[in-house]
Amino acid sequence: MHTSDHHVQGLDNDQVIADWPAISVADVAWLKGRYPHLAGDCEVVWHSPRPFSAAALLQSPQGRFFVKRHHHHVRSAAVLEEEHRFIAHLADAGVPVVQVLPDHARATAVEHGDWTFELHAEAPGEDVYRDVPSxxxxxxxxxxxxxxxxxxxxxxxxxxxxxxQRGTHVLVARDELIRAEDPIALLKTQLPQRPGLADYLAGRPWEAELQRAILPWHFGVAARLASVPHRWGHNDWHVSNLLWHQHGRANAVAAVLDFGLASPASHLFDLATAIERNAIAWLELERGGAAVRGDIALALIVGYRDARPLTAAQVHLLADLLPLVHLDFALSEVEYFHGITGSTANADVAYYTFLLGHADWFRTAHGQALLATLRAAA
Structure with a gap:
């Protein structure tokens, strides 16, 4: 499944051969027949280094556009349109989201062979973190x-x-296991419908590993989440998924990108994910305390509170969610790597380094200090 002429960001802050071939001349030619925005001379001017799909900027006489191509085992048109409907709702409410463009049949997700395509207008603002790893x-x-x-x-x-709820588990950040009274029992019921994940876990002591690494953090959280409403969120809120207006030293968000992980979870889940994504340099933990940015975590909370209230109890629950917030998504990465790209090595990273390793890190002095910082913000 690998292609040798295109490299993307790897799981260890490196450049690796892409799982998916880059957007090609043949892709562009086919898309030109579907999208009036691409009529005339149209060429690829940049390939995205992000790993889970192929994406590129296209230049046509009508302007610049962003195309993203997914393997159909990752996103069907129906599943991709779930994201698009949420984006459309946010746009109608005035949130500066990127515009998803329809084809000549008014479809925003189109299938061709093994692939599912989506086309976006070029969003305003500067892509400050375009080449920065997650x-x-x-x-x-x-x-x-x-x-x-x-x-x-x-x-x-x-x-x-x-x-x-989304029509897939693959590369979607859900909170079902976190909300479950017994996450292991719920995962067992899901495995028959998730053969890639089931095959990876078969023969591993995964129940004992989750009991050790995850369940101590989970104790009491599900009961407290019972009164927290399910709400759709972005669920991948990192500064690299935002475009920026920069005026001297001042910054403002110009556009919000990439709703691929969006699902109905909770707003606290989304905020906890934002802290996990932005306040911890996971790929540089060897730096010790320098890899943990309590000031970034607090700034996210203070900025959030400027537009929406957070009670003290919510902030305490936010802190308790942080060691768990990756649970469902880490398992979806295992499912993706083992069941779709066929890379058991990458699935091992998702399972041992991400799923178990991140939960274990919060038991370290630096992890405990970050949780104490959040609780103090309540």
Whole structure:
């Protein structure tokens, strides 16, 4: 499944051969027949280094556009349109989301062979973090404050959006296992419908590993989440998924990108994910305390509170969610790597380093200090 002519960001802050071939001349030629926006001379001017799909910027006489291509085992048109409907709702509410463009048949997700395509208008603003790996903290606390405030603005708009759970587990950040009274029992019921994940876990002592690494953090959390409403969220709120207006030293969010992980979870789950994504340099934990940015975590919370209230009890629950917030998504990465790309090595990283390792890190002195910082913010 690998292709040798295109490299993307790997799981260890490195460049690796892409699982998916780059957007090609043949892709563009086919898309030109579907999208009037691409009529005339149209060429690829940049390939995205993000790993889970192929994406590129296209230049046509009508302007510049962003195309993303998914393998059909990752996203069908129906599943991709779930994201698009949420984006449309946010746009109607005034949130500065990127515009998803319809084809000549008014479809926003189109299938061709093994692939599912989507086309976006070029969003305004500067892509400050375009070449920065995931889990790299923001440049400064001002950007974190702005990111927190925009997340609250998105949540205010999402309060009035109601749609069912996503039609897939693959590369979606859900909170079902976190909300479950018994996450292991629930996961067992899911495995027959998730053969890639079931095959990876078969023969491993996964129940004992989750009992050791996850369940101590989970104790009491599900009961407290019972009164927290399900709400759609972005669920991948990192500064690299935001475009920026920069005026001297001042920053403002210009556009919100990439709703691939969006689902109905909770707004606290979304905010906890934002802290996990932005306040911990996961790929540089060897730096010790320097890899943990309590100031970034606090700036996210303060910015969020500028547009939406957070009670003391909610902030305490937010801290308790943080060691668990990756649970469902880490398992979806295992499912993706083992069941779709066929890389058991990458699935091992998702399972041991991400799923178990992140939970264990919060038991270290640096992890405990970050949780104490959040609780003090209550």
């Amino acid at each position: 889990w790299t903290p923001p440049n400064d606390v001002e950007q974190a404050w702005q990111a927190g405030r925009m997340l609250a603005t998105l949540h205010n708009a999402a309060d009035s959006y109601h749609a069912p």
